[in-house]
Amino acid sequence: MNVQNLHREIDLLKKKVERERKARKISEELLEEKARSLYQANQELEKSLEKQRDQQMMMIHSEKMASLGVMSAGIAHEINTPLQFIGDNLVFLDDMFREFMVCVRSLNEDLKKTKFFEILDVNYLMEEVPVSITESLEGYERLQTIVKAMKSFVHPDDEKKSTIDINQIIENAVIVSNNQVKFFSEVEMTLNRNLPDIMAFEGELKQVILNLIINSSHAIKEENKRKNRDLGLISIKTSFDDNYVHIFIKDNGGGIPEKIHKKIFNPFFTTKDVGVGTGQGLAISKNIIEKKHKGSISFKSHEGVGTTFLIKLPRGDKNE
Amino acid sequence: MKGLVFTSFSEMIEAKFGLEFWDQMIEETNPMSGGIYTSAASYEMSELVAYLVYLNKKTEIPIPDLIYTFGRFLLNVFASNFPDFFQVKDLKTFLKNVESYIHIEVLKLYPTAGLPHFYYSEPDENTLIMNYRSSKKLYKLAEGLIEESAVYFKEEIELNTKPNSDGSVCKFTIRFLS
Numbered sequence: 501m502n503v504q505n506l507h508r509e510i511d512l513l514k515k516k517v518e519r520e521r522k523a524r525k526i527s528e529e530l531l532e533e534k535a536r537s538l539y540q541a542n543q544e545l546e547k548s549l550e551k552q553r554d555q556q557m558m559m560i561h562s563e564k565m566a567s568l569g570v571m572s573a574g575i576a577h578e579i580n581t582p583l584q585f586i587g588d589n590l591v592f593l594d595d596m597f598r599e600f601m602v603c604v605r606s607l608n609e610d611l612k613k614t615k616f617f618e619i620l621d622v623n624y625l626m627e628e629v630p631v632s633i634t635e636s637l638e639g640y641e642r643l644q645t646i647v648k649a650m651k652s653f654v655h656p657d658d659e660k661k662s663t664i665d666i667n668q669i670i671e672n673a674v675i676v677s678n679n680q681v682k683f684f685s686e687v688e689m690t691l692n693r694n695l696p697d698i699m700a701f702e703g704e705l706k707q708v709i710l711n712l713i714i715n716s717s718h719a720i721k722e723e724n725k726r727k728n729r730d731l732g733l734i735s736i737k738t739s740f741d742d743n744y745v746h747i748f749i750k751d752n753g754g755g756i757p758e759k760i761h762k763k764i765f766n767p768f769f770t771t772k773d774v775g776v777g778t779g780q781g782l783a784i785s786k787n788i789i790e791k792k793h794k795g796s797i798s799f800k801s802h803e804g805v806g807t808t809f810l811i812k813l814p815r816g817d818k819n820e
Numbered sequence: 821m822k823g824l825v826f827t828s829f830s831e832m833i834e835a836k837f838g839l840e841f842w843d844q845m846i847e848e849t850n851p852m853s854g855g856i857y858t859s860a861a862s863y864e865m866s867e868l869v870a871y872l873v874y875l876n877k878k879t880e881i882p883i884p885d886l887i888y889t890f891g892r893f894l895l896n897v898f899a900s901n902f903p904d905f906f907q908v909k910d911l912k913t914f915l916k917n918v919e920s921y922i923h924i925e926v927l928k929l930y931p932t933a934g935l936p937h938f939y940y941s942e943p944d945e946n947t948l949i950m951n952y953r954s955s956k957k958l959y960k961l962a963e964g965l966i967e968e969s970a971v972y973f974k975e976e977i978e979l980n981t982k983p984n985s986d987g988s989v990c991k992f993t994i995r996f997l998s
Binding site for chain 1: 840859
């Protein structure tokens with residue numbers, strides 16, 4: 501091979517190397533593009549997997565709630581029967597004792613001073629028994645109200661919309677939640693008595709309102725400690741316009757920090773301690789209000805002042 | 821058309837005619853790609869056609885024969901790049917796998933690859949009919965691939981090629997003699 505041929509060969513090889521280099525660059529760019537699209541596809545897959553997981557957990561939670569609902573309804577029913585005969589017997593004892601007292605009062609004064617009267621301590625009985633019966637009757641009535649509220653509160657199977665009195669639902673929710681709320685807060689209700697009935701899923705709506713009241717009480721509990729006060733205040737108000745029924749649930753708890761405003765309706769988002777909240781309540785509430793009732797749920801909150809949730813439910817489908 | 825066809829074609833030209841010939845071919849046909857090919861990309865089929873026309877002009881070998889020769893070369897590139905496809909007991913199994921397995925795997929890697937379609941029939945135990953269909957009309961390439969795969973599997977075959985008038989459809993009747 502002469503020198504000229506050698507130079508030609510070298511030139512050809514250089515050109516070949518240059519082509520190979522450019523081809524490699526193209527391959528690398530394609531590889532990068534492929535890797536990027538794979539990454540994106542993976543992200544989308546993860547996102548949809550997470551969504552599916554959340555939906556699954558929500559379903560499990562809803563089923564648990566439904567089971568709990570069935571159980572509560574059963575317990576309420578079981579309590580109701582003995583409660584009724586306790587009530588009947590108390591009324592009977594009250595009547596009988598009143599008659600007994602009328603008889604005693606009509607007795608001869610000398611007879612009232614006998615040893616028999618003294619041993620039985622009839623005067624004491626006549627003073628204390630009516631008080632005991634009255635207190636028992638009051639307790640019975642309170643129990644009856646709670647059981648009635650519980651029974652009306654749990655309808656896990658009501659899949660159909662029915663005509664609902666929102667005020668009634670709120671009053672029941674306040675009774676049912678009273679045991680949890682009363683240690684931390686007073687509850688004030690300003691319910692518009694002209695509020696129109698709406699068509700709604702009763703059981704689920706009750707769940708939403710109860711959930712908001714309980715959340716408010718948790719917020720107030722924390723704020724009470726911080727402000728060293730005994731009780732906070734939950735104010736519940738109803739109103740309406742041409743299209744919507746409005747429910748305001750306001751508390752003077754610590755408020756929701758602004759940085760988490762966008763997250764509070766996310767499934768499993770919670771600021772509560774482990775075991776106190778599952779982070780499902782508001783996600784489920786949003787689903788119930790927006791998806792099932794075509795309404796809206798929103799809130800305004802200021803740290804250190806409190807939070808107001810507003811539920812708007814359409815009243816237009818009453819005749820559906 | 822997939823880049824692997826072009827990288828293989830350039831290898832073949834270099835091997836059979838030398839680097840200088842390939843360089844001249846690029847310069848004279850002036851392809852849009854600049855003769856820079858990578859197996860992961862796709863290129864215009866017109867570039868391959870231009871190369872074949874150039875080759876035909878320079879060597880006077882008919883274009884169908886050039887495509888057939890390239891098909892035979894390509895088979896060995898496939899065998900060396902994708903050995904898993906060749907891990908089968910015999911030629912017949914390999915050929916039957918082309919549509920039902922190999923093309924499916926190729927499409928997983930290159931979803932836009934414009935592959936031909938094969939429809940099979942087996943009139944008897946020793947005969948396989950592969951009906952080729954492709955808008956690229958490269959049945960001679962398929963013929964070269966089939967012939968060379970018989971060499972790869974060390975089997976003797978008798979191949980009858982019956983294309984339609986425009987070459988978009990072709991019936992390959994393969995008789996297995998060994």
